[in-house]
């Protein structure tokens with residue numbers, strides 16, 4: 001059967017939509033799984049009820065996100081074969097094992113312990129429960145590792161050769177898994193998940209502080225999340241810089257699209273904003289800062305950077321998409337950093353829990369991490385076009401011999417179903433989140449201190465509350 | 471290692487592992503799909519709460535075997551993956567939609583108050599549809615798939631066959647039977663009585679459909695007839711249907727008496743026998759009657775790489791999955807934490 005350009009376009013739209021929807025949930029659950037694991041270890045080691053309350057609360061939100069991740073992920077593993085048969089045929093020797101190892105080391109680990117994590121409290125000891133939480137968190141991380149290894153191979157293939165029919169054969173497994181862009185992409189993605197998680201925790205806690213409820217639990221979580229954000233936000237920017245320098249080396253065309261750089265230039269300027277006109281092959285309305293891009297890309301005043309025109313327009317990605325997606329991601333990175341720094345300033349002044357405008361600000365940042373992740377993946381994937389395996393296999397040559405009608409029908413259904421899912425998730429997650437953690441900590445007296453979470457129980461009432469909370 | 475992965479016996483070993491994964495999937499997910507199929511028939515809200523709670527801690531692990539099967543196919547027998555998945559595009563997509571709805575019902579049902587019945591329907595209808603789709607795929611496999619130049623060459627509806635429908639209804643009966651067996655074991659009181667009653671209907675449906683499928687496939691597919699009715703085979707293979715009939719009778723008679731896990735174990739045995747029959751009909755093809763396991767296998771260096779994982783990690787996986795079942799042993803009670811609101 002002849003596969004039309006239409007079928008290619010539809011298959012791309014379907015994959016981009018389903019994988020973009022999927023990635024939201026791993027982002028949430030990688031971050032929250034580690035947060036819950038941290039809380040469960042703290043509860044196990046310190047016995048402070050506030051950690052148990054927070055653990056139970058965040059576990060419920062984790063469970064909702066995790067379930068969404070599982071069901072949307074299963075779709076992907078079958079969609080690759082159904083929609084991208086020629087791609088599967090070409091890369092199965094290389095990527096098949098990576099996907100299989102993902103199932104074997106990550107999904108089974110998560111699935112095997114998530115039941116104990118969610119339903120096992122009380123059936124197993126506290127230590128065993130912490131262990132189960134840790135295993136789930138590790139599983140989420142392993143999953144990201146394998147999937148990023150597979151994606152990085154598509155970006156910067158290595159350790160394999162293609163035969164005359166275009167089928168890849170592995171020559172060196174080590175090189176096929178640890179490709180040139182893998183460490184950067186993995187670090188940047190994992191840090192993105194943690195950062196997104198930190199701002200979700202901060203935002204939800206800010207809501208309760210603003211409402212004046214669940215104060216002990218919310219302060220603890222708010223403070224913890226902002227400490228994490230303070231470390232993670234600059235780390236993420238530094239990792240992004242490293243990632244970009246790797247892209248400059250490995251995928252110069254993508255990098256040129258990110259920068260909006262058309263001509264190969266010595267000492268290129270940074271284009272803050274512009275309208276890249278792909279037909280005219282130049283930027284309109286550009287706002288440039290001279291030599292700045294040269295500084296952060298080549299670490300020199302007059303370094304040379306390759307422009308888009310080095311390849312024919314047919315081999316360029318969609319420049320405006322890559323260009324704007326990159327700016328959205330970086331912009332969000334800066335906003336998150338600014339928020340974390342503001343938190344530090346307020347903390348040092350002892351106003352971290354009092355400043356109401358800051359509570360609004362953190363609530364507003366809650367969805368930003370997800371937006372940045374979507375934008376970042378758009379940069380990565382759209383910037384790789386027109387290749388599906390960079391430099392080797394074109395996206396247009398990778399689709400299945402299935403009819404455009406069948407793809408359209410399934411695409412429409414996915415669109416409808418996923419939107420319903422999203423609404424249902426938001427509805428139920430908001431109900432859980434707004435209700436907040438049970439606050440079973442005994443009444444407390446505060447000490448002045450850096451973060452004011454070092455609260456101490458009042459001896460008299462403690463016994464009664466411990467019973468109520470047990 | 472790579473030398474080890476050459477030679478005609480190697481694909482056989484991987485085919486056996488793949489068959490093992492499919493078997494575990496069918497038996498494990500059959501259990502919770504089955505609970506879903508009989509879900510709406512339960513008379514009381516409390517029954518449904520209990521039924522759901524009995525599979526909540528394990529369904530995710532069961533369904534992961536579906537992912538394992540898919541990725542193992544891609545890694546070890548890529549031809550199977552990129553020919554069969556486009557060939558069964560629509561039933562696979564609809565199975566996925568159905569699994570989405572039933573998976574999400576686990577999470578949202580307990581949260582919902584007014585519209586809980588909608589999630590009940592999503593859970594049950596999702597389980598039913600997913601099972602029917604699996605049956606359509608199974609029937610389509612036995613019928614065969616049109617292939618040209620090593621790729622699928624049919625249209626979006628060429629998966630469809632009467633045999634597929636028969637298999638679909640048969641799987642509904644079979645999964646319902648496993649699910650009922652599980653409930654007899656894991657619940658008590660009125661829920662258990664309900665499970666025993668529904669098990670009767672399920673045995674009848676399973677037995678009738680197994681007979682129909684066994685009669686129809688050799689009629690519709692000459693290769694299957696040749697496989698079963700050629701002379702030495704006929705004698706060698708006769709025990710399979712005989713044993714199946716025997717187990718079905720034992721099932722029928724033991725639903726109300728005997729040890730509680732008995733129905734579940736016998737139902738699993740029926741399925742295992744059915745799968746043996748399937749292997750007899752399809753052997754030695756990855757893509758029915760076009761690509762044999764020897765031609766469809768991946769590179770030796772790829773097989774060597776995945777063999778390490780299968781040998782070392784698969785036993786570990788099986789052991790902690792078993793452990794998860796063990797932690798939740800005994801009669802189910804409705805949980806207070808996890809997905810749901812505290813009761």
Ligand code: HDD
Nearest residue numbers: 185189192237240241244247330333369372373376377380
């Ligand atoms: C919270 C999310 C988040 C934030 C704040 C940032 N990123 Fe990012 N970025 C991602 C989340 C992300 C991502 C979604 O996780 C990507 C997609 C693929 C990947 O590994 O990470 C990504 C990709 C990605 C790429 C893609 C390169 C390629 O695929 O070849 C570059 C160059 C950067 N990032 C650079 C940055 C810079 C300079 C940032 C500074 C502010 C930044 N990112 C903030």
Ligand code: HEM
Nearest residue numbers: 012015016019020023147150151374377378381382385395
């Ligand atoms: C290992 C992981 C991934 C694999 C194997 C993969 C593979 C693919 C494939 C097969 C396509 C279709 C061809 C194309 O149009 O480029 C694609 C496109 C795309 N993917 Fe990925 N992808 C992965 C991760 C992601 C993630 C996590 C996202 C998150 C948003 C993403 C976003 C996209 C987008 C937006 C496109 C469309 C690009 C375009 O049409 O220009 N991908 N990817």
Ligand code: HEM
Nearest residue numbers: 025026029066069070073074076077107140143144147534
């Ligand atoms: C960068 C991209 C991706 C990351 C980081 C990622 C990560 C994860 C994680 C952590 C989970 C566990 C569920 C959860 O915690 O929500 C998950 C689920 C899943 N993902 Fe992805 N994923 C990505 C893209 C993909 C792609 C492209 C595929 C297709 C092969 C895929 C297949 C799956 C499957 C099948 C599941 C279900 C797992 C189960 O049954 O337990 N993922 N993913």
